[in-house]
Amino acid sequence: xxxxxxxxxxxxxxxxxxxxxxxxxxxxxxxxxxxxxxxxxxxxxxxxxxxxxxxxxxxxxxxxxxxxxxxxxxxxxxxxxxxxxxxxxxxxxxxxxxxxxxxxxxxxxxxxxxxxxxxxxxxxxxxxxxxxxxxxxxxxxxxxxxxxxxxxxxxxxxxxxxxxxxxxxxxxxxxxxxxxxxxxxxxxxxxxxxxxxxxxxxxxxxxxxxxxxxxxxxxxxxxxxxxxxxxxxxxxxxxxxxxxxxxxxxxxxxxxxxxxxxxxxxxxxxxxxxxxxxxxxxxxxxxxxxxxxxxxxxxxxxxxxxxxxxxxxxxxxxxxxxxxxxxxxxxxxxxxxxxxxxxxxxxxxxxxxxxxxxxxxxxxxxxxxxxxxxxxxxxxxxxxxxxxxxxxxxxxxxxxxxxxxxxxxxxxxxxxxxxxxxxxxx
Amino acid sequence: xxxxxxxxxxxxxxxxxxxxxxxxxxxxxxxxxxxxxxxxxxxxxxxxxxxxxxxxxxxxxxxxxxxxxxxxxxxxxxxxxxxxxxxxxxxxxxxxxxxxxxxxxxxxxxxxxxxxxxxxxxxxxxxxxxxxxxxxxxxxxxxxxxxxxxxxxxxxxxxxxxxxxxxxxxxxx
Numbered sequence: 001x002x003x004x005x006x007x008x009x010x011x012x013x014x015x016x017x018x019x020x021x022x023x024x025x026x027x028x029x030x031x032x033x034x035x036x037x038x039x040x041x042x043x044x045x046x047x048x049x050x051x052x053x054x055x056x057x058x059x060x061x062x063x064x065x066x067x068x069x070x071x072x073x074x075x076x077x078x079x080x081x082x083x084x085x086x087x088x089x090x091x092x093x094x095x096x097x098x099x100x101x102x103x104x105x106x107x108x109x110x111x112x113x114x115x116x117x118x119x120x121x122x123x124x125x126x127x128x129x130x131x132x133x134x135x136x137x138x139x140x141x142x143x144x145x146x147x148x149x150x151x152x153x154x155x156x157x158x159x160x161x162x163x164x165x166x167x168x169x170x171x172x173x174x175x176x177x178x179x180x181x182x183x184x185x186x187x188x189x190x191x192x193x194x195x196x197x198x199x200x201x202x203x204x205x206x207x208x209x210x211x212x213x214x215x216x217x218x219x220x221x222x223x224x225x226x227x228x229x230x231x232x233x234x235x236x237x238x239x240x241x242x243x244x245x246x247x248x249x250x251x252x253x254x255x256x257x258x259x260x261x262x263x264x265x266x267x268x269x270x271x272x273x274x275x276x277x278x279x280x281x282x283x284x285x286x287x288x289x290x291x292x293x294x295x296x297x298x299x300x301x302x303x304x305x306x307x308x309x310x311x312x313x314x315x316x317x318x319x320x321x322x323x324x325x326x327x328x329x330x331x332x333x334x335x336x337x338x339x340x341x342x343x344x345x346x347x348x349x350x351x352x353x354x355x356x357x358x359x360x361x362x363x364x365x366x367x368x369x370x371x372x373x374x375x376x377x378x379x380x381x382x383x384x385x386x387x388x389x390x391x392x393x394x395x396x397x398x399x400x401x402x403x404x405x406x407x408x409x410x411x412x413x414x415x416x417x418x419x420x421x422x423x424x425x426x
Numbered sequence: 427x428x429x430x431x432x433x434x435x436x437x438x439x440x441x442x443x444x445x446x447x448x449x450x451x452x453x454x455x456x457x458x459x460x461x462x463x464x465x466x467x468x469x470x471x472x473x474x475x476x477x478x479x480x481x482x483x484x485x486x487x488x489x490x491x492x493x494x495x496x497x498x499x500x501x502x503x504x505x506x507x508x509x510x511x512x513x514x515x516x517x518x519x520x521x522x523x524x525x526x527x528x529x530x531x532x533x534x535x536x537x538x539x540x541x542x543x544x545x546x547x548x549x550x551x552x553x554x555x556x557x558x559x560x561x562x563x564x565x566x567x568x569x570x571x572x573x574x575x576x577x578x579x580x581x582x583x584x585x586x587x588x589x590x591x592x593x594x595x596x597x598x599x
Contacts, residue, residue: 136577159460167511168507184468185503321527332527343565
């Protein structure tokens with residue numbers, strides 16, 4: 001199965017096996033497809049044993065940071081003195097990323113099952129699934145699935161709740177997400193203290209991404225060795241990953257690939273390449289927060305954590321944004337900067353001012369009023385925005401700007417020198 | 427930046443009709459059981475208000491504050507943080523169009539123009555003279571492979587193109 005396309009023969013369908021199959025959404029349908037087998041298995045294991053299995057599998061966080069999941073779980077206090085919580089990050093808002101939406105829409109029980117297993121592993125009795133406010137359909141489907149699972153008393157004493165966001169990209173940052181659940185503005189918190197010590201409502205908490213948790217049930221049923229073997233390049237990147245491909249390709253959509261798959265094959269083969277008569281110009285492989293690749297870098301990039309770093313970018317969330325030769329990189333980078341300026345929580349000066357000024361300067365360049373010194377000014381601003389704030393939103397705004405100027409400097413200079421007609425009004 | 431055509435004041439001369447009575451109050455009470463603090467129910471409580479009233483007025487915020495043991499100023503601080511809470515009335519059909527880069531390169535701005543024209547809303551954030559439509563641009567709706575996604579009220583529509591807009595608007599009229 002697949003959605004919106006049938007799975008390509010080069011895909012490895014573990015998470016996406018039932019995408020497009022509406023029957024898999026119901027509790028009965030999920031059980032019929034072998035669902036909740038892993039949960040039953042988890043109930044026979046001690047919490048630490050579940051964590052060990054996940055550690056052994058090599059599973060790393062699929063939200064963007066790629067932190068080893070089992071290791072994260074092991075940070076939770078072994079001896080339980082306070083309530084423990086699990087927060088599921090379903091605030092998918094990273095431009096270019098739309099994989100968690102598909103998991104929740106087609107296989108809501110895969111997420112619920114993974115959530116329950118993780119809760120057992122970290123000894124949490126309450127779990128919150130934080131779904132972004134705009135995801136009306138996934139929210140309804142998850143609600144229905146949760147009601148059916150609860151009616152079947154699938155999770156025993158564990159309580160899983162859905163929590164609806166209300167429009168804020170920053171709530172995908174784990175500490176902002178916890179504040180939002182607490183009924184506060186979604187401002188990220190200074191770390192330490194880390195969530196495993198002082199998380200939601202001040203209690204030990206683990207935050208995991210939707211795709212990460214959906215990968216846990218198959219790891220339990222098939223064993224960590226099976227998962228570890230799913231690796232085409234670097235043994236530190238294991239399993240399958242959903243890549244959301246969007247922009248200028250013939251067949252955008254979600255593709256599930258074994259880690260280490262060549263980006264070139266994903267774009268030219270699985271996605272059907274560029275539109276007729278167009279050529280690839282640039283690609284952002286991990287959601288808008290990671291550096292942009294030019295054509296040569298894109299064609300040489302392997303899709304795993306290390307492969308992306310080797311090309312000077314990051315695997316991030318696996319949101320692959322493709323630009324062909326018709327794209328105006330200056331305008332698109334301005335749009336990305338505007339996104340971050342809009343989404344900045346405005347706590348840190350470097351971010352609040354930096355994202356706004358970056359946008360203004362880019363708009364001025366696009367309006368034909370750029371100055372010769374503007375590119376250096378943008379790079380200087382970006383430098384002040386990197387590694388200096390509470391969270392990485394500010395760094396994320398700098399990434400496309402710095403890499404964009406480095407790789408497509410000529411396009412910026414054309415606007416500044418008046419060789420290109422302004423596309424914005426000052 | 428979108429500018430609202432609506433006044434935000436709602437001093438109101440009529441007596442205030444509380445939101446949290448009867449069934450809505452029961453819903454809120456069920457929500458309170460999900461969180462260890464009353465404040466935890468703030469976001470869902472605000473959603474309840476918006477579902478009931480279409481927007482969240484200053485007086486609604488004062489009521490929410492009283493119910494959850496917070497101050498009105500605190501509640502307002504939270505309301506203003508989240509873009510989906512309306513602080514003024516909006517058109518009967520509230521339309522959100524994604525125009526962030528991935529949708530942008532697939533023609534999202536043309537979809538916005540088509541919607542502003544077909545609905546008669548004319549200006550981003552303004553409401554059409556018949557009170558039926560408000561159109562806004564939003565940042566990433568998280569459905570980039572289905573450019574251009576459009577959210578009309580609670581209906582999430584995929585792959586909207588300018589050509590599809592007139593028929594779409596007709597459906598909601």
